Amino acid sequence: MISAELTGVLAQRLDTAQTSRRDTPSLADSHEFDIDDAYAVQAALLELRVGRGERIVGVKLGFTSKAKMAQMGVSDVIVGRLTDAMRIADGDEVDLSRFIHPKVEPEVAFRLCRDVDPEDPPTEIESCVDAVAPAVEIIDSRYRDFRFTYTDVVADNTSAAGYAIGPWRAVADVANRAVRLRTAATETVGSTAAILGDPVHALHALLDMCRRRGISLKAGQVVLAGAATAAVPLVAGVTECDVAGIGSVTVKGF
Numbered sequence: 001m002i003s004a005e006l007t008g009v010l011a012q013r014l015d016t017a018q019t020s021r022r023d024t025p026s027l028a029d030s031h032e033f034d035i036d037d038a039y040a041v042q043a044a045l046l047e048l049r050v051g052r053g054e055r056i057v058g059v060k061l062g063f064t065s066k067a068k069m070a071q072m073g074v075s076d077v078i079v080g081r082l083t084d085a086m087r088i089a090d091g092d093e094v095d096l097s098r099f100i101h102p103k104v105e106p107e108v109a110f111r112l113c114r115d116v117d118p119e120d121p122p123t124e125i126e127s128c129v130d131a132v133a134p135a136v137e138i139i140d141s142r143y144r145d146f147r148f149t150y151t152d153v154v155a156d157n158t159s160a161a162g163y164a165i166g167p168w169r170a171v172a173d174v175a176n177r178a179v180r181l182r183t184a185a186t187e188t189v190g191s192t193a194a195i196l197g198d199p200v201h202a203l204h205a206l207l208d209m210c211r212r213r214g215i216s217l218k219a220g221q222v223v224l225a226g227a228a229t230a231a232v233p234l235v236a237g238v239t240e241c242d243v244a245g246i247g248s249v250t251v252k253g254f
Contacts, residue, residue: 002037011044014156017142023100024142028149038154039213045157046081057221058082060137061202062158064195064226077196077205078150079215080158082222088138088164093252094234099140099161102234104251105227106181106241108174108192108199109135109165116217118210125203128217131168134243136181136251137224138162138234163224166241166249174199178244179228184237184253190229192243199225 002010010027017024027033033041050056062078088094096102113130114122122128140161141148153159175198181188196202202225209215217223228243234253242248 002031002033006031007037007040007044010041010155011048014041014045014142015048017100021098021100023144025144026148026152027155028152033151033155035151035154038151041155042080042157045155046083049083049085054083054085056081057084057087058223059206059215059217059221060158060160060163060224061206061226062153064202064205066196077202077209077226078154078158079206079209079213080160082160082163082224086160086162088162088251090164090166090249091252092164093254094138094162096234096236096253099138099234100142101146102138102140102161103231104181104183104234104239105137105139105231106179106188106190106229106243107135107137107227108195108225108243108246109133110199110203110223110225111168112217112219112221112223115219116207116210118214118216121207121210125207126200129171129203132171132174132246133168134166134241134247134249135224136164136239136241136249137227139231164249164251165222166247169247172246174243174246177246180242181229181232181239183232183235183239185235186232188229188232192228194228195226202226
């Protein structure tokens with residue numbers, strides 16, 4: 001277990017990397033810390049952002065691909081927080097210079113209609129969701145060369161950097177929906193089945209993480225369920241994510 005002082009130092013290092021847009025070496029290169037330490041660093045990192053006036057508006061899940069879990073040698077999803085400063089309106093322009101080395105992923109978003117108390121979570125997380133939408137997430141690891149360990153990425157708030165959500169619609173079956181991600185440089189296709197077999201399973205995984213990590217969720221917050229395809233570089237021009245039967249969302253890099 002690392003000290004509270006070191007927790008703060010590591011959080012400040014990651015925050016400085018994000019605000020200065022300058023990457024930093026892996027924390028694991030110079031420090032030994034476990035997953036509990038990593039979530040403590042993440043919490044301290046979020047405190048710095050909230051201290052500057054940002055608000056927590058949702059959560060995001062990572063490692064929801066079984067292939068990614070195997071690659072990282074883990075069996076758990078990871079969770080990070082979304083703030084209002086990361087939010088991008090559907091169709092809006094995105095200044096690429098605000099990031100270090102951004103990538104984009106196609107996702108499914110859920111909207112919460114009830115609070116979720118980690119001390120007394122609901123038995124059915126689906127009862128807390130009232131809408132679904134297509135989404136894109138911008139990830140921007142603060143680590144040099146995108147090289148990081150499992151604990152590194154958790155400490156770095158799971159590389160969260162930005163997100164855009166398309167039109168909300170009433171909750172629908174989102175299992176095995178075709179997904180297409182187009183950028184000015186590439187086109188990638190996949191399926192929502194890549195998200196733990198069904199994005200709804202990601203909600204159950206989140207509920208488990210809420211219990212274990214003491215994460216409170218609030219009505220109106222959003223949940224990004226995880227990537228439906230591998231991430232691709234975010235480049236200038238239009239990036240569009242389309243989820244069959246759900247809708248589409250776009251951002252415009254410049």
